[in-house]
Amino acid sequence: MKGLAMLRIGEVGWIEKDRPSCGSRDAIVKPLALAPCTSDIHTAWEGAIGERHNLILGHEALGIVDEVGSGVKDFKPGDRVIVPAITPDWDSEAVQRGFPSQTGGPLGGWKFSNFKDGVFAEFFHVNLADSNLAHLPDGMTLEAGVMLPDMLSTGFLGAENARIEIGATVAVLGIGPVGLSSIAGAKLRGAGRIFAVGTRPAAVKVAKKYGATDIIDYRNGNTAEQIIEATGGAGVDAVIIAGGGAEILMDAVTMGKPGSVISNVNYFGKGIGDRDSIPIPRAGWGVGMADKDIVTGLCPGGRVRMERLAEIVTYGRMDPSLMATHIFKGFDTLKEALLLMKEKPGDLIKPVVLLDQ
Amino acid sequence: MKGLAMLRIGEVGWIEKDRPSCGSRDAIVKPLALAPCTSDIHTAWEGAIGERHNLILGHEALGIVDEVGSGVKDFKPGDRVIVPAITPDWDSEAVQRGFPSQTGGPLGGWKFSNFKDGVFAEFFHVNLADSNLAHLPDGMTLEAGVMLPDMLSTGFLGAENARIEIGATVAVLGIGPVGLSSIAGAKLRGAGRIFAVGTRPAAVKVAKKYGATDIIDYRNGNTAEQIIEATGGAGVDAVIIAGGGAEILMDAVTMGKPGSVISNVNYFGKGIGDRDSIPIPRAGWGVGMADKDIVTGLCPGGRVRMERLAEIVTYGRMDPSLMATHIFKGFDTLKEALLLMKEKPGDLIKPVVLLDQ
Amino acid sequence: MKGLAMLRIGEVGWIEKDRPSCGSRDAIVKPLALAPCTSDIHTAWEGAIGERHNLILGHEALGIVDEVGSGVKDFKPGDRVIVPAITPDWDSEAVQRGFPSQTGGPLGGWKFSNFKDGVFAEFFHVNLADSNLAHLPDGMTLEAGVMLPDMLSTGFLGAENARIEIGATVAVLGIGPVGLSSIAGAKLRGAGRIFAVGTRPAAVKVAKKYGATDIIDYRNGNTAEQIIEATGGAGVDAVIIAGGGAEILMDAVTMGKPGSVISNVNYFGKGIGDRDSIPIPRAGWGVGMADKDIVTGLCPGGRVRMERLAEIVTYGRMDPSLMATHIFKGFDTLKEALLLMKEKPGDLIKPVVLLDQ
């Protein structure tokens, strides 16, 4: 079968591999819709997860079940499914501790295009099908559905972890597709005023539709100062970090009130200095005593998460398809879609590839 | 000054009283908008809080500050304010334990028309003005604002206590103004599917606008059975009780999944039998072991709560004025509005009295 | 193989059955120590789970692994293990929702002596061995260890669910082995004053060792009144129900402060009246508005839970062997031990059967 792979750091191309084999509780799935993720760019061109050879990329997919193992009960060939980016080993100890995304080690629930082949292939393997697949509801468009596996799940997590009270004021740093989903997530948790920090016009437009009430342009000055001023000196109740470099906590922590939560769903690809560290501002953090919690998490995966996200779409609570700005058709367009994600033109939020199945 | 009072159980009328005097940290407020509450009906005609003589009724008001004590910093005569139904003693021990609505004893944060005169008067007294008043934002209509002191605060609490996860399925029992606010609250916390149990057409219409996806008519059979069937046997993740008699837990507990929350904001005016009790269904409760929590609370009061609710309205997250179905003008119409609340015609959700100030 | 079974409601006896067969991820275990539970009495003589024929009883065991399936990684024949009473299907949806004891339906994590044969046999079957067994630490006595599978796990849950703050005042209703474990659990969560309600002298002695500061004798009057008086009218911050009949909530809810938690780990075998209900006191519950939450749960199972409980014993945080008042030796004494549990003489807390393996 054909797959779009990271050949080595810095090089991406089509390869041929054997179709994966299916364990007794697993499934083999053919893609219906695929979306490249910024993580794919980090992985392939920046070496974010280290060197890999011929690793098939991709972890955002809808698909059609092609084969299931003998122990699979709830899915059968032909079923249309949502495939979460994170597919935990549900019988591992981290699940019992309450952290399914961390099974088998830090970030261990993330398997696709990390330590096994990803979904950018004619067929891909899903572990624990009954626990890690969800039925794609009739009537959900592919453009909407393919945002669930990672974008909505990660972005909403940013909001969920932020302990938002009804009517609270929230700042979302970054308005890529994860940041936009965090804005939508903040609204879904009951935020009142929502500051969105970003500038790209296509994203700004969606940010407003998703609930942002104030757009902050970092080119107009320090974002923490802008937001503190806009709130009459108070700062915000919660900050969601959905983008930014190693220095982003300097502003994020500063703009929070005493008692605020700084909720990170950003991938830190590079630290500062020899320590390879992410700095917290000592004064802005109240010398460590201002009740400003810095909380984190990895995209929740698994079946129930996907089913719940699907409910959000089914009942019209938000429309993820607004983020699908560029639609490609056919498996062969996948490389083009990936390269577009790498280039990030101004009108791009998310490219989506629809397949003929 | 004039006030509309409970003369004794079963009798309501206008009385004359002295204008209340203002403590050093308190305020005297003139009403701008008033709304009768079902609790006023319970109090006046059903003896819900016991016998009272010449107790001025009412606890839902917007107003204009007429006088403040010497220790009040943030409010001055002429300020337009939101007056929460619950005005805690913020320096009492229950606050330090985390339960401001319970200061000084069970339900002790509820003072208006309970153990002091209420807001249905030409002037009323607010304890701890800096902590218990909030500025009425410019541009908020009186019809919208007067829903905040009790309806939104209580209804939203039902949703907040229900520990709703994004995409969860929720049932709201009762679609009076509190139930409608619970529906809106459930949507604000991220619910997917929302069942609303009720029949009155005016309320059903607003329920849908506030986020209800399925209307359940109890005349079509047992509500627990209807909802369990509609969810394919699963039941719901959370139940909010916003109305109903002493037997309501029988259905509410039954329709919840193992692991669900049953969140009560209903006033139980009458119990069953000699025990004066509210029955939990033994089997439906999983013989006490199915992880179904029954949680409760009294309307949160205080300034910050009102400010946050105001943000919800200001930023268009929901429109409480949809519940103000009957608008009266002038202080003298107050008795008529109260009697309408008592009669509850089919097209009524909430009567509101607007004053000329 | 031989097993001690419920032949039908009201009749218990030895039977012969085939040795269970081992699935690929499962284990077959021989018992090292067994303990009868009050639930066994309810099951066998009171029909608590309905009619059963030749169902082997028992769910509290330590054992030696006799056989493992091909997919089991962490256990091998000869390993000494703790076997939790509750053995969830870790790949089921209730786990993803956060309720592993409720897999497959209400109380569905409870399999032994419920819908499959229990541990009172020469061999018994454990599903998902890697997830549901824990290694018995060297140096832990069998009398101590056999209290972990159910008594400690259930009793501690009562305390965990009670949201106890450091220094809070707690009441524990019932001082059977679960109640005693709840007392120890309340101390482990940081309770200050702990009221224990019960009278049996052997249990009273252990209650004090486990942290009870006040013993309340229900023969001296209504327990709620006694506890409210002893706290100067305040009531307690948390109530743990670890015993009592259908009416126990009447007192439990009454003795809690506004803002308290009533945490139930009691099995309700019988309800009241035609409704088969468990009554909440309307007034004591603050007419449903005094912030008194009634929370529940089923004994947590699984490997990590057992490992953590083992740490408590290993590091001397409490000594569960104090509850093992009656030690029997040899598999053949099991029926005698079970009958002793049924009789409940005054000096009994828990009978334990040690086996020669």
Place this chain on the structure above:
Amino acid sequence: MKGLAMLRIGEVGWIEKDRPSCGSRDAIVKPLALAPCTSDIHTAWEGAIGERHNLILGHEALGIVDEVGSGVKDFKPGDRVIVPAITPDWDSEAVQRGFPSQTGGPLGGWKFSNFKDGVFAEFFHVNLADSNLAHLPDGMTLEAGVMLPDMLSTGFLGAENARIEIGATVAVLGIGPVGLSSIAGAKLRGAGRIFAVGTRPAAVKVAKKYGATDIIDYRNGNTAEQIIEATGGAGVDAVIIAGGGAEILMDAVTMGKPGSVISNVNYFGKGIGDRDSIPIPRAGWGVGMADKDIVTGLCPGGRVRMERLAEIVTYGRMDPSLMATHIFKGFDTLKEALLLMKEKPGDLIKPVVLLDQ
């Protein structure tokens, strides 16, 4: 009256000041027992809170009420009281948001020896006496009681914020009196294994009595590596930071499991580099995605907190007097006690000054 004051940064001495005057809801208190805190050293000699002139130091005291304002109900002259280090303005907005230690701005609940005169005086002023004083229980020794206002409250907070599950493994970094209290607090929350990082023999001895099971000596190598090795590679469930410099998060975050909590109660007096920052290790933090939360707080104050801590002592849950290694007698010894705290000889945990009242 006489007071021991910071004259300017680097200089401490006795001064004369007017006795403070008492507001209507306040109290004037004479000290019964006083304890210098490391914060006093930071304040006086390191300029931790900036320049101050003739600011009376001290925030740890027991006392006798000398005068109360007309509005004080629960205290009268002659009452023996516990005075919390943190005395919030209970009617401020931060309380309504749930953060009483942050009233009026970051760390604003901390008034004594911060922005008003402290307790190292013949008389000192306590705001909101009914809310911020607690009665000293009969039978509590002064050496024990004087540990409550700051040491126990801060140290326990470290444990409370760490979300410790029963049986969890915890590391406490630092074994000064706050670290020792965190160890005791971790035990009070149900920790199993507790690593204590420190070397001073007097403190090591108390650490073990308070529940530490493993003592880690940083002179034997990197503490994170030592603890990870001791846990078989797993790391710990929670880390409490109760001491250390700007780099302490580098180890603290690294030694936590995915899903762990890093709970800080350490004062960061100095940051790193131009950014004045506290570095988080990028890799150890799982590139921001390993569910490792960094949480903080300031010592909880107020009456209920003190009353609950007193219960811990009254019911023998832990004995804080073990930390009072050096007892001084008489107000005039206060400077000597403070200087001893500055010198920190090897056998010192905490000096205490007892007064003749």
